Amino acid sequence: MALDGRGTLCAMDERQRAADRFPVQLLLAAAVTLPGCYLGAATYLGLPAVHLPPALHAVLYGVAIIGAAFILSWAAEAAQVDINAGLALALLALLAVLPEYAVDFVFALECGGAYQAGQSGAPPEVCSLALANMTGANRVLVGVGWPLVVLVATFAVWWARRSRADGEQAASESTDVGEVRLAPAMSVEIAFLGMATLYSLTLPLRDSLTLWDTVVFVGIFAGYAWRLSRMSPSEPDLLGVSLWVGTRPAHARRTWVTSMFVVAALMILLTAEHFAESLVSTGDQLGISKFLLVQWIAPLASESPELIVACLYAWRLKAADSLGTLLSSKVNQWTLLVGGLPIVFGLSALSTAGLPLETEQRYELLITAAQSLFAVAVLIDRSITFRGAVALLSLFLVQFFVSVFASAEANRLTIIALSCVYGVLAVWRFARHRHRTVRLVRDGTVTPIEQIEHEPATR
Secondary structure (H helix, E strand, O other), X not given: OOOOHHHHHHHHHHHHHHHHOOOHXXXXXXXXXXXXXXXXXXXXXXXXXXXXXXXXXXXXXXXXXXXXXXXXXXXXXXXXXXXXXXXXXXXXXXXXXXXXXXXXXXXXXXXXXXXXXXXXXXXXXXXXXXXXXXXXXXXXXXXXXXXXXXXXXXXXXXHHHHHOOOHHHHOOOOEEOOEEEOOHHHHXXXXXXXXXXHHHOOHHHOOEEXXXXXXXXXXXXXXXXXXXXXXXXXXXXOXXXXXXXXXXXXXXXXXXXXXXXXXXXXXXXXXXXXXXXXXXXXHHHHOOOHHHHHHHHHHHHHHHHHXXXXXXXXXXXXXXXXXXXXXXXXXXHXXXXXXXXXXXXXXXXXXXXXXXXXHHHHHHHHXXXXXXXXXXXXXXXXXXXXXXXXXXXXXXXXHHHHHHHOOHHHHHHHHHHHHHHHHHHHHHHHHHOHHHHHHHHHHHHOXXXXXXXXXXXXX
């Protein structure tokens, strides 16, 4: 947002004051984790137990996970001072979804334990919960998170233009009314998400997730991380807690960042397993489907800090950065998270057999992969428009409400129908923009990073 000389000085003064003040938000985030962390630690350390209803336990553990995720996000943002922007975005995305990994891995461990105990004849229910949380989180991220960034950014630009006399100057280079444009270097994220998505389309045809799938998905992520490592460093745009941490002297900054990572990770380890167990117990007590609780409620808790941070950046007309973070999170979830499940299952089951997939899980994988394919098609010109955001949100909401309120058979038919819609729309966009598709794949995989970094945001 353009400012005159006086406005620039005022903004700089305000930024300096924010950098000098200890951020109370950090204390608040740590404070809200204490009840959940105490409940979790009591199990391991023999502390006096607190007996509460399962639903209240789930709330306390969920709030603790949210607080820890905020701390992780601030630490990852502050780490941008010491590493390049691409790796920082990937690190932020990876750590922001750490609660998702923790919950999924808890269910995968329980599934492996049940398998080892002799339940391999029919996949136990807990195996379906591991996939429910993963597929739900992926669909929430794309179906709610991406459109939310566009809607917030659109309103922010409209409000800025309405509030300022120099209206046209109120928009950023990457954000305009009804559109968010990604930087050329984000071709890397889109291309590698496309690779993972194409491979994921084979998963609904399987009866298990195997270690071979792990090799493929982790290999895709490794290639993605290597490409990001080639990016040149850039000046980060920090805010709030991350600004305060990022402006400390080098030794103090790295100590703060490392400490925040370690403490937040411990908080999540103390609470993730109990959060998953409390959700299942709440479903039993209230007669609500465990599958639906784990698929929709758990991801909303673990994804909420990331979505809030993304919306704050979008409101500041930094929508390209916020959408880039969510895009990196999708790459992380659709590669490392999916690829990690067979490893966790195998270690727990003491077997090289894959994580079993029953019919309902294959349907969930189908619509998740189809949605991902359409999402890549939406971004094929490195931008997402208001129309694309509405399409993603509308299609997501249709299946969400059917899964909650309709029968299992109706949900299956809806998944098949929507998967076809996603697929047809994706193929149509790829065919219509085939030249852009070819160029994006080339830019994302083989074009020297330094070359695409200097391209304009629009073509």
